[in-house]
Amino acid sequence: MKNNTWVVLQREYTTRVKKKGFFIMTILGPILLVALMFAPALLMQMGDESKTYALVDETDLYTEAFAGAEDTFEIVADTAAAKAGMREGKYAGALWIPVAGADSNRQRMVLFYQETDPSMSTIDEIESLAENELRMALMKRESDLDPALFEYINNAKVDVISQDMVTGERSYTEIKSIVAYVFGFLIYGFVFIYGSQIMSGVIEEKSNRIIEVMISSVKPFQLLMGKVLGLAFVGLTQLLLWGVLTLVLTMVIGMLGGGGSMEAAQMAAAQSSMPGMGAAMPMTEVQATMVEIQAIIESLHIKSLLLFFLAYFLGGYLLYASLFAAIGAAVEDQEDTNQFMWPVTIPLILGILVVATVLKSPDGPLAFWTSIIPFTSPIVMMARIPFGVPVWELVLSLGLLVLGFIGSTWVAARIYRVGILMYGKKGSYKELWKWIRYKE
Amino acid sequence: MDFLLDAKGIVKRYGTHTALDHVSISVPEGCIFGLLGPNGAGKTTFIRIINQITAPDEGEVLLKGKKLSREHIYDVGYLPEERGLYRNMKVGEQAMYLAQLKGLSRMEASKRLHEWFEKFGIDSWWNRKVAELSKGMQQKIQFVVTVLHKPSLLIFDEPFSGFDPINAQLLKDEILELKRKGATIIFSTHNMASVEEICDEIALINKSKKILDGKVEDIRRQFSDNIYHVMLHSSPEKMEELASAVEVMENTPCDAPGLYALKVKMGEGKGDGNRMLETLMRYGEVKDFSEKLPSMNDIFIQTVKKAENEK
Known part of the structure; x- marks a missing residue:
């Protein structure tokens, strides 16, 4: 006897893969992903176009300070002249440095603006340049330290690099956080997107009344499995x-x-400006950047990471997919789904919320429990894995996930088989409970 | 007698509601069997049990003498009353899909589908989306996929609903053709005229119980109330005398002088058609004589009402 689950699976797969939406998502996905990787750097490159500010320096201490700034600072005699220039549109703003307070170690400056707020980066830049100048000035006045020596001390910096004690591999915590978040989010997104597709598929069959024809050839469970597995393959x-x-x-x-x-050099620089890789490198260090990327990939154990992703992706999907199908079977149109959606959506959303906590403490009790309990484990555990998880926890979590999806499929199948042939009766939780207990 | 389908003592309960209460129905091979009953009587539940969509709580169903099992799925074709198609699939793909679910290989399905599509003149729809078709067109496709795998048992639930008279006739001819080729057909409908026209046997279900079954002719005869249509050549005097001998229900004068078209009834227990004929002959020349059998419609209403009153 030919397996009808397979025939159903084929249809679900081919009709969905042939859809325009699938094609568009497939093309757009990677472009968005790559764009997301490079966009921050590119945007920084393009930046805000540099503006011209009027500089009214009553202290005469900072005339040189802004020479190397991104924006241009033109020295103007007084605030009245600056404001006149602003009104004419010559200046985007004016920086006023009053003389009062110049004696103390704190300098207050005022940045006037007319139309648009100065950006955070402009203010940051002014602050850091001016701070440096102020320190220099204070140093000259209060001590007889050699300015070169001061420069040297002022530039002192600390970098913390974490390293595996045994293998000596460097751990890129920030990169891992990003990877963790991306994987967790991918699972969340896929479960939601594909789960709702199954749900609307079931509603379509029910409202189209094709279900009665289908069900005379295919057992409800075969139909359900064909759908769930077909969509899994699409995913x-x-x-x-x-x-x-x-x-x-x-x-x-x-x-x-x-x-x-x-351009390419800028791209490479952009890559290197991702967190954990220090500031943008000079163009000549493109090669070094590539080497570092290689090291990161190695430190992430990309192969086992992908393997676990596959396991949790399938596990999480299977856990939720048949539940989405059961919701579809319990209602007659899309609008009625709301009352049944929350038991499915809340654990998913909880999972993605917990991920933020996981990034701060990957071994905390919240991270532990939510990565063991099947309903949140696919998302949370996936976020923990880049940081390293003890084997027994992985085994327990995966084992429970398998039990979880077997259980959820069993319950869902029992609701599904009754629901798909039930018209005119609005499902309630009480009703669903009755359906679960019906005999074959 | 060989029964293709033999359902014995079927009971089906949904919670506290009993959908079928010890219903036994036997469908002889090669006949068109009418499954009748008011809405909600339990017909659909019975059909779903034959299709193994749901299982009975008690009783058993034999198909070709064997207990119903998954293999029988390929030997049954079912056109439900609530029927639909995937709107966004192409007609051809859709039909191929449903055919494969009934166990046909891709090649066989494609060959048979093209034959049927040509027969119905719908071959040009193969690559069109189902959503573009009218309801009548969709019905044709549904009919084709129901019979495509040549099942020995066909179940049509209200097959004519939604068909225009021309397509209804086409469908009726196809159903009779299928019967001629040896298929057994269960036909569920409210349209009593079509029952008289094409059904050999019927079963009437009311409130989850079977209340009547048998051959259509037998049932009509059984419900006969001895009413006859008569053309009598007589005279007004004789006609008056006749009225005292039998009950004249209608007397329609004809154009020809002395010719009367009558509807007459024999009193209870006063004998059969021969007695009536004998009586009539005494009052004139019988030109035409036929028994007026009750229509299935009358029988349906009468039986169901009687069952209601007995409760």
Whole structure:
């Protein structure tokens, strides 16, 4: 006897993969991902276009300080002249440094603006440049320290690098945090998107009344499984395509980087400006950047990470997918789904909220419990894995997840088989409980 | 007698509600069997049990002498009353899908589908989306996928609803053709005229119980109340005398002089058609004589009402 689950699975797969939406998502996904990686740096490169400010320095201490600033500071005689210039549109703003307080170690400056608030980065820049100048001035006045020596002390810096005691590998905590968040979010997103697709598929079959025809050829459980597994394959296909496309895109960008063109160098610099990799490097260090990326990939144990991602992706998806199907079976149209959605959405949202905590303390009790309990574990555990999780916890978590999806599928299938043929009766929780207990 | 389908003592309960209460229905091979009953009587539940969509709580169903099992899925074709198609699928893909679920290989399904589509003149719809088709067009496709795998038992639930008269006739011819080819057909409907026209046997279910079954002819005869249509050549005097011998229910004068079209009834227990004929002959020349059997519609209403009153 030919397995009808397989026939259903094929239909679910092909009709969905052929949809325009799938194609668009598949193309857009990697582009967005890569864009997300490079956008902050690119935006910084483009930055706000530099503006011209009037500088009214009554102390005469800071005339040189802003020479190297991003924005241009033009020295103006007094605030009246500056304001006149602003009104004419010559200056975007005016920086007034009053003489009062110049004696103390605190200098108050006022940045006038007319139309738009000065950006945080402008204020930061002014502060740091002026602070440096102020320290220099104070040092000269209060001590006989050599300015060069002062410069040297002033630039002292501390970097903490964490390293595995046994292997000596460097751990890139910040990168791991990002990876953790991305993986957790991917699982969350996929469960939601594909779960709702299953749900609307079930509602479609029910409201189209094709279900009665289907069910005379296929057992409800076969139909349910065909749908759930078919969608799982659609999800895996999408992930695979995303992976391949992202890899190709980054490789293309990487190759351009090797060529040493101006743009590519900026790209490489952008990569290096990701957290944990220090400030942007000079163009000549493109190669070094590549080496560092290599090291990061190694420190993440990318292979086992991907393997766990696959396991938790499938586990989490299977746990929720049939529940989404059961909701679809319990209602007659999309609008009625709300009352049943919260038991499914709340644990998912909780999971993604907990991830933020996990990043701060990957071994805390909240992180531990939510990564063991099946309803949140796919999201939370995935976020913990980059930081390292004891094997027994992984085994327990995965074991419970398997039990969880078997249990949820069993319950969902019992609701589904009754619900799909139930018209005119609005499902309530009491009603669903009755359906679960119905005999075959 | 060989029964293709033999349901014995079927009981189905949903919670406290009993949908079928010890219903036994036997469908002989090669006949068109009408499954009748008011809305909510339990017909759909019975059909769902035959289709193994749901299982009975008590009783058993034999198909070709064997207890119903998953293999029988491929030997049954079911056109539900509430029928639909995937709106966004192409007609051809859709039909191929449903055919494969009934166990046909892709090749076989494609071959048979094209044959049927050509027969119905709908081959050009193959690549069109279901959503673009009218309801009548969709019904044709549903009919085709129901019979495509050549099942020995076909179940049509209200097949004519939504068909225009021309397509209804087409469908009726196809159903009769299927019967001629040896298929057994269960036909559930409210349309009593079509029952008289095409059904060989019927079963009437009311409030989850079977209250009547048998051959259509037998049932109509059984419900006969000895009413006859008669053309009598007589005279007004003789006609008056006749009225005292039998009950004249209608007397329609005809154009021809001395010819009367009558509807007459024999009193209870006063004999059969021959007695009536004998009586009539004494009052004139019988030109035409036929028994007026009650319509299935009357029988349906009468039986259901009687069952209600007995409660």
